[in-house]
Each structure stands twice: as structure tokens, then as C-alpha cells.
Amino acid sequence: MAKRIDVSGLHVYYGDFLAVEDVSMTIEPRSVTAFIGSSGCGKSTFLRTLNRMHEVTPGARVQGKVLLDDQDVYGSEVDPVAVRREVGMVFQRPNPFPTMSIYDNVIAGAKLNNQRLNKSAADDLVERSLRGANLWEEVKDRLGRPGAGLSGGQQQRLCIARAIAVEPSVLLMDEPCSALDPISTLAIEDLISELKENYTIVIVTHNMQQAARVSDVTAFFNLAGTGKPGKLIEMGETNKIFTKPEKKETENYITGRFG
Amino acid sequence: MSAPTQLSEPIAEDARMAAPNTLSLGGSLPRFTPPVTLAVLLLVSAGALFLLDAWNPAVLVIVTAVAYMVVITLASVIVENSRKAKDRLVTAVVYVCFGIAMVPLVSLLWTVLAEGIVRLDGYFLSVSMNGVTPSMDAGGAYHAVLGTLVITGIAALISVPIGLMTAIYLVEYGRGRLKTAITFFVDVMTGIPSIVAGLFVVALWIMIFGPGETNGLAGAISLSVLMIPVVVRSCEEMLRLVPNELREASYALGVPKWLTVLKVVLPTAIAGITTGIMLALARVIGETAPLILTAGSSAVAINANPVEGQMMSLPVFIYSQVRMGGAINYERAWAAALTLIAIVMLLFFVARLVSRFFAPKAR
Numbered sequence: 001m002a003k004r005i006d007v008s009g010l011h012v013y014y015g016d017f018l019a020v021e022d023v024s025m026t027i028e029p030r031s032v033t034a035f036i037g038s039s040g041c042g043k044s045t046f047l048r049t050l051n052r053m054h055e056v057t058p059g060a061r062v063q064g065k066v067l068l069d070d071q072d073v074y075g076s077e078v079d080p081v082a083v084r085r086e087v088g089m090v091f092q093r094p095n096p097f098p099t100m101s102i103y104d105n106v107i108a109g110a111k112l113n114n115q116r117l118n119k120s121a122a123d124d125l126v127e128r129s130l131r132g133a134n135l136w137e138e139v140k141d142r143l144g145r146p147g148a149g150l151s152g153g154q155q156q157r158l159c160i161a162r163a164i165a166v167e168p169s170v171l172l173m174d175e176p177c178s179a180l181d182p183i184s185t186l187a188i189e190d191l192i193s194e195l196k197e198n199y200t201i202v203i204v205t206h207n208m209q210q211a212a213r214v215s216d217v218t219a220f221f222n223l224a225g226t227g228k229p230g231k232l233i234e235m236g237e238t239n240k241i242f243t244k245p246e247k248k249e250t251e252n253y254i255t256g257r258f259g
Numbered sequence: 260m261s262a263p264t265q266l267s268e269p270i271a272e273d274a275r276m277a278a279p280n281t282l283s284l285g286g287s288l289p290r291f292t293p294p295v296t297l298a299v300l301l302l303v304s305a306g307a308l309f310l311l312d313a314w315n316p317a318v319l320v321i322v323t324a325v326a327y328m329v330v331i332t333l334a335s336v337i338v339e340n341s342r343k344a345k346d347r348l349v350t351a352v353v354y355v356c357f358g359i360a361m362v363p364l365v366s367l368l369w370t371v372l373a374e375g376i377v378r379l380d381g382y383f384l385s386v387s388m389n390g391v392t393p394s395m396d397a398g399g400a401y402h403a404v405l406g407t408l409v410i411t412g413i414a415a416l417i418s419v420p421i422g423l424m425t426a427i428y429l430v431e432y433g434r435g436r437l438k439t440a441i442t443f444f445v446d447v448m449t450g451i452p453s454i455v456a457g458l459f460v461v462a463l464w465i466m467i468f469g470p471g472e473t474n475g476l477a478g479a480i481s482l483s484v485l486m487i488p489v490v491v492r493s494c495e496e497m498l499r500l501v502p503n504e505l506r507e508a509s510y511a512l513g514v515p516k517w518l519t520v521l522k523v524v525l526p527t528a529i530a531g532i533t534t535g536i537m538l539a540l541a542r543v544i545g546e547t548a549p550l551i552l553t554a555g556s557s558a559v560a561i562n563a564n565p566v567e568g569q570m571m572s573l574p575v576f577i578y579s580q581v582r583m584g585g586a587i588n589y590e591r592a593w594a595a596a597l598t599l600i601a602i603v604m605l606l607f608f609v610a611r612l613v614s615r616f617f618a619p620k621a622r
């Protein structure tokens with residue numbers, strides 16, 4: 001199920017503004033890759049190009065290549081909608097659909113696409129996804145209640161359940177814990193460690209400890225200066241990046257020294 | 260001394276409730292003071308006005324309001340403190356302003372109700388004016404009610420899809436020149452005087468069907484010219500209120516844009532959209548001028564066919580009755596006005612129900 005992502009020579013533009021310059025990297029399947037770096041260096045921008053979500057932003061475009069296993073994500077015959085089914089996404093702020101119950105939120109991917117699911121298949125999918133997101137025990141008695149009535153941490157896990165219910169092969173998470181308390185954060189980190197058995201996971205985080213705790217590989221992005229594009233500075237095993245990084249910039253960022 | 264006392268006032272108030280005769284400095288007036296003062300002052304001013312032989316309800320209200328403001332402020336300065344006195348004075352001023360604002364509304368509703376109820380009955384709502392001479396004590400507005408329902412119904416059928424789809428285009432798809440142009444034209448349309456809309460449809464009809472033809476459909480089209488921009492505007496606003504995060508959440512699940520709009524954006528905004536549509540309907544249901552030009556003003560018989568012959572409507576009915584000028588005509592006009600208001604209220608009631616039914620629920 002999990003797929004490898006191969007990025008080569010990727011540039012991302014917002015109109016004429018070059019936001020991310022020349023990124024090449026390989027993201028291994030069944031692993032967690034963390035993106036770290038200062039604010040505005042293009043982590044979110046780059047992440048969103050992996051499932052073509054950037055195309056939602058008017059004027060955003062890319063140059064370069066992204067391969068999912070061996071399929072070109074930007075191939076001319078590829079439908080961005082199909083890419084997003086393969087590469088799911090969890091956002092910084094939990095965003096369950098307010099008009100839907102918990103149950104319907106989980107199967108939203110199928111429902112919104114007008115796929116017919118019979119009752120038992122749907123029940124099954126809901127339970128499997130909610131268990132997968134470690135939320136089942138907390139909500140199994142109130143599946144008919146609105147998803148917006150859950151706590152922030154529960155809502156975020158509901159969003160993860162919704163993302164895994166469409167059975168993607170890659171899961172992108174953009175600061176999924178930044179709106180959550182430490183307990184919910186731990187719950188989600190545990191969940192990420194479990195999910196990596198089956199998915200390729202990419203997570204953007206500003207929390208170094210979190211990157212160190214959950215990720216196998218860490219990629220450090222930085223800006224060359226204000227107004228300059230963001231760049232991938234260094235990427236390697238998390239242990240190595242956090243103990244003896246090759247580049248001075250990385251070391252400065254990780255130890256909290258800048259400039 | 261003052262700051263701590265003020266902070267502990269809620270508690271002090273409770274204590275005072277237990278022992279009501281603590282009338283010390285910094286105490287407070289009993290809770291029933293304002294209504295009682297008001298009632299006493301009302302009686303006193305009424306008596307005074309009677310004695311002075313200047314009885315007049317408006318004067319009574321004004322005298323009472325002013326006297327109340329003076330008395331309650333003085334009482335509060337003496338018994339309580341100046342901060343509370345200001346609070347009482349401003350509270351009184353706010354209530355008076357609220358009352359002033361309510362005067363036209365209440366008086367309008369009251370007049371329509373009082374005058375309209377005279378003639379509004381089952382008979383009035385079930386017969387037309389066919390064969391009734393203007394001063395006969397007979398006839399009703401059934402044909403006008405029917406005409407209003409048919410004409411505004413058709414206007415809604417035309418305007419809601421066009422308006423809603425335009426709004427969806429503007430919010431979800433529109434880019435560049437075309438979007439700017441459409442926004443501009445919608446703005447211009449909002450400002451069209453209603454009689455010009457009627458004139459436009461008359462010209463259109465003459466061009467297509469030759470002179471002299473008027474019917475309900477022409478009326479409905481002139482109303483939709485007025486209604487479309489209102490629908491576009493309110494739907495646009497409601498669609499913009501839907502957070503972008505929801506759209507992105509949907510795209511991220513591999514849902515195409517059109518399904519996202521149809522199944523995420525519209526349901527989330529549906530409550531506001533219904534209210535907006537109802538407001539637009541309420542706005543055009545009372546339009547008179549364009550209907551006089553397009554649907555005709557002399558129909559007396561029941562006509563449910565919008566493409567054949569003149570069609571009466573409630574506002575035009577009111578207009579033509581008032582123009583006849585007899586006492587009975589005024590009665591009919593008031594009864595029709597009451598019916599029209601009742602229909603509008605019903606619309607708002609339905610809109611409320613729909614909003615409540617569809618509104619996103621948190622729990």
C-alpha cells in the first residue's frame with residue numbers, strides 16, 4: 001500500500017514569486033519523514049505540491065518532477081483528484097464537516113464522491129478507520145452526533161480517520177498537533193507511529209522533540225534570506241540530523257542558535 | 260472605601276435583600292423600584308394631564324419618560340452612588356430610544372391589523388371582484404392572492420437558480436475580467452428603480468408579442484429582474500462565509516471541485532442562503548409599479564394562467580382600490596394589506612424553520 005515519493009528538481013512559484021527552489025528528495029515508504037525549518041521557508045508549500053493541493057491556490061505552479069512509485073504525479077494525463085485520493089492530507093486546524101455526523105465525516109470521502117456503500121460495508125469502514133485513528137472507544141456510542149461537537153484533539157483524530165478511510169498510500173500532515181494540548185499531541189504521535197506500518201507519512205512540525213520522537217528521517221528547510229526562496233538544506237536519518245548534522249545551518253537551527 | 264465596595268456590590272445586594280431597610284449611603288434601590296416608579300409616575304402624569312385638560316397619549320408618554328429619568332436618577336444619586344445613577348439614567352435613555360424606534364413599526368402593524376381585520380375573512384379570501392361594482396358590499400381578493408402567489412412563485416423559480424448559480428460562479432469559479440464585469444452588472448442591477456424594470460419588460464413584450472399584451476409572466480419577469488441581484492448578493496455573502504478549510508478538506512479526500520461545491524459548500528451555507536432568498540422574495544412581493552405596467556391593473560376575475568390575460572396581485576389590488584376612493588374600497592385595501600403582511604410573515608417563519616433545520620449543529 002505505502003508508496004515511495006521521488007522528488008527531483010522541484011521549484012514552486014506563487015505567480016512570479018519563487019517560494020521553494022530546487023528540491024530533490026526521496027521519501028521512503030513505511031516511514032515517517034519530518035520537515036522542519038523556520039516559518040515561511042516553504043514547508044507547507046512544498047508539502048502541498050506532493051498531492052497537487054497547491055493548485056487550489058490561484059497562481060501557484062510547479063516546475064520539476066514528483067514520482068509516486070513510478071507514476072508521474074504531474075503527468076499530463078494524471079487527474080489531480082486521483083492524486084489526492086492516493087495522497088491524503090491532514091491540516092493544521094481540525095476541519096471536520098460541520099453539517100455531518102461523526103459517522104458521515106469518516107465516510108465523507110466515499111459519500112462526497114457519490115460512491116454507494118451498503119450499510120454493513122460502511123459500518124465496517126467507519127469502525128476500522130476510527131480504530132485506526134485511536135478514536136473508536138471514545139466515540140462509538142455517539143456516532144450520530146455532529147463531528148464539530150468533539151474536542152480539538154478528537155476532531156483532529158476524526159480528520160485522520162477521515163483521511164485513512166479513503167485508503168491512501170501516503171499521508172501528509174501539516175503541523176497536525178500545533179492546535180492541540182500535550183496529551184492529544186501524544187495520542188496523535190502514537191497514532192503516527194502505528195500508521196507508518198501501512199503508510200508513507202510526511203509531517204511538518206515546529207516541535208523539535210516531536211520530530212525527534214516520531215520521525216525516521218528529517219528534512220531541514222531554510223531561507224537564504226528574506227525575499228529569497230526556501231531550500232532543502234539537509235536531509236538524513238533523524239538521529240544523525242539531531243546529533244551530528246553535516247551543515248552548520250542545521251546545527252544552528254536545531255540547537256536554537258541563529259545567524 | 261469606594262473601590263472595594265463597588266467590587267463587592269453583588270454580594271452587598273444579596274445581603275440587602277435579606278435586610279431590606281439598610282438605606283445607607285452606597286446602598287441600592289430595591290429591584291422593584293424602576294417598574295413601580297414608572298407606574299406611579301404614569302398615574303401621576305395622567306392625573307395631572309386630566310386636571311390641566313390636556314389629555315393626549317403622546318404627551319402622557321413623553322411627560323412620563325422625562326419624569327422617570329429625573330426621578331430615578333435623583334433617587335439613585337441619593338440612595339445609591341453617582342456611578343449607579345449614571346447607569347440608571349443611561350438605561351432609561353436606551354429604553355426610551357428603543358421605544359421611539361418601535362413606534363412606527365408597532366403603529367404600522369397596529370393600524371394594518373385594526374383596519375384590515377374589518378374585512379378580512381373567509382369570504383374576502385375566497386371570492387374575486389368579478390361582477391362586483393366598486394361600491395358594492397361584496398367581492399374579495401382571492402384573484403389577487405392567487406396572482407401574487409403565481410407571479411412571485413414564477414419570479415422565484417426564475418431568480419433563485421440564476422442568482423444562486425451566479426453567486427456560485429462568482430465565489431467558487433470566477434476569475435479576472437468576467438468576474439469583475441458580472442459583479443459590476445449585479446451592482447448596477449441592484450440600483451434599477453422597480454418601475455424601470457417594469458418598463459423594460461413592457462418594451463420586451465412589445466418587441467416579441469406586439470403592443471397591448473400583458474400577462475402574469477411579464478410581471479414575474481419584471482420581478483425577477485429586481486430579485487436576481489438581491490439573491491446573488493446574499494448568496495455570495497453566505498458562500499464566502501464558508502471556511503476555505505472545508506473546501507480543502509474535501510479536495511484532500513479526492514473529491515472533485517463541483518462535488519465539493521454541491522455537497523460541502525452549499526449544505527454548509529444553506530441556512531443563510533434560504534434566509535437570503537426569503538428576504539429577496541419579501542422585497543419583491545410588495546412591488547407595485549412594475550406589476551401595474553406588466554401584469555395589468557384592471558383584472559377582476561380569477562386567472563391562474565400566467566401566459567393568458569391580465570393578472571391581479573395584492574399590491575396592485577391595494578393600489579386600485581385606494582384609487583377608487585370609497586369607504587368600502589379602503590376597507591378592501593386594508594384587508595389586502597393585512598393579507599400581504601401575513602404572507603410575508605409566513606415566509607419568514609418558514610425561512611426560520613428551514614434555517615434551524617439545516618444549520619450546522621455543534622451538539
Ligand SMILES: Nc1ncnc2c1ncn2[C@@H]1O[C@H](COP(=O)(O)OP(=O)(O)OP(=O)(O)O)[C@@H](O)[C@H]1O
Binds near residue numbers: 019039
Ligand atoms: N497563497 C500564497 N500566495 C502567495 N505567496 C504565498 C502563499 N502561501 C505562501 N506563500 C509564500 O510562500 C512562502 C512559503 O510559505 P509556507 O506557508 O510554505 O511556509 P511554511 O514553511 O509552511 O511556514 P510556517 O512554518 O509558518 O507554516 C512564504 O514566503 C509565503 O509568504
Ligand SMILES: [Mg+2]
Binds near residue numbers: 044045174
Ligand atoms: Mg506552514
